[in-house]
Amino acid sequence: MIYTEYGDPSTLQLQEVAMPILSPGAVLIRIERASVNPVDWKVMSGGLDGLIETVFPVIPGWDVSGVVEAVGPDTPEFSPGDRVASYGRTDLIHNGTFAEFVALPATSVAAVPEGVGFDAAAGLPLTGLTALRSLETLELSAEDTLLIHAASGGVGYLAAQLARELGATVIGTASPSNHAKLAAIGVMPVAYGEGLVERVREIAPDGVSAVADFVGEVREDTLALLADGGRHVSIADPSVEEVGGRWVWVRPDGERLETLLEKVASGALKVEIDRSFALADAAEAFEASKAGTANGKLIIDVTR
Numbered sequence: 001m002i003y004t005e006y007g008d009p010s011t012l013q014l015q016e017v018a019m020p021i022l023s024p025g026a027v028l029i030r031i032e033r034a035s036v037n038p039v040d041w042k043v044m045s046g047g048l049d050g051l052i053e054t055v056f057p058v059i060p061g062w063d064v065s066g067v068v069e070a071v072g073p074d075t076p077e078f079s080p081g082d083r084v085a086s087y088g089r090t091d092l093i094h095n096g097t098f099a100e101f102v103a104l105p106a107t108s109v110a111a112v113p114e115g116v117g118f119d120a121a122a123g124l125p126l127t128g129l130t131a132l133r134s135l136e137t138l139e140l141s142a143e144d145t146l147l148i149h150a151a152s153g154g155v156g157y158l159a160a161q162l163a164r165e166l167g168a169t170v171i172g173t174a175s176p177s178n179h180a181k182l183a184a185i186g187v188m189p190v191a192y193g194e195g196l197v198e199r200v201r202e203i204a205p206d207g208v209s210a211v212a213d214f215v216g217e218v219r220e221d222t223l224a225l226l227a228d229g230g231r232h233v234s235i236a237d238p239s240v241e242e243v244g245g246r247w248v249w250v251r252p253d254g255e256r257l258e259t260l261l262e263k264v265a266s267g268a269l270k271v272e273i274d275r276s277f278a279l280a281d282a283a284e285a286f287e288a289s290k291a292g293t294a295n296g297k298l299i300i301d302v303t304r
Helices: 038-044 118-123 125-138 154-166 176-183 196-203 219-225 238-243 254-266 279-291
Strands: 026-036 063-071 083-087 101-105 109-111 145-149 169-174 188-191 208-213 226-234 273-278 297-301
Touching: 026 083, 026 118, 026 279, 038 279, 063 101, 063 118, 063 125, 083 118, 083 125, 083 254, 109 254, 118 254, 118 273, 118 297, 125 154, 125 208, 125 226, 125 254, 145 154, 145 219, 154 169, 154 176, 169 176, 169 196, 176 188, 188 196, 196 219, 208 219, 219 226, 219 238, 226 238, 273 279, 279 297
Parallel strands: 145 169, 145 208, 169 188, 208 226, 273 297
Antiparallel strands: 026 063, 026 101, 026 297, 063 083, 083 109
């Protein structure tokens, strides 16, 4: 799937393009699955123009799972036939993962353990690495009480699981329909919206020691709830850096992704899948993502 100019999902078109060039230290992946993230259609609308260089035509998509087709020179980490996954963002928006093949640096590629399916492996990279980087930036520990804004979303749900694994107390905002989902993983759910500060204070009267914002437009609530010396990060609001927070932008990292995939294999981390689409139906998948009603990852099945 490609688009030749910025626009809405209707600009996507299925087209034959040249096979990616396999550079030294790179892996050519025959794609089984990709997954949709909001950043994909935000990029397509021009939302990252000026932040990352774009070369048209663009193949969208950064998440991928599949099988190694070939390796470039000096790439001893992988061999043809290996099952792999990657967060495939590069320094250029051009060759993405909504395709049959993609070539990526070996450093961003992770082996997929036995027992982890291609759907889960494709649904994990961007959201999982974002969650992990956020918690690492917060230097989260078992002594912390963490507030997660949008705890039932793609990044928030994984961050909540990882934080609970560390032993932290976790309070998570979500719509009431998702409260049971959060409670099942040991998170104390609260409804977002007006009155949030008071609801969180009922659980944590002295405030929280850490906040992870995965939705945006909650900076004032964060500051109202943060205890003295507390830390906060956001993936959606760069203005937090004006008030002592950190704006987190996830990095490709094969080693960390492999750690997360091993947690999936062991059952310590669950990747929720909503539904899958054929590659030709990528525009429909983008519209489903924009609607914000999916309860889990939206998968692109390239084999359909």
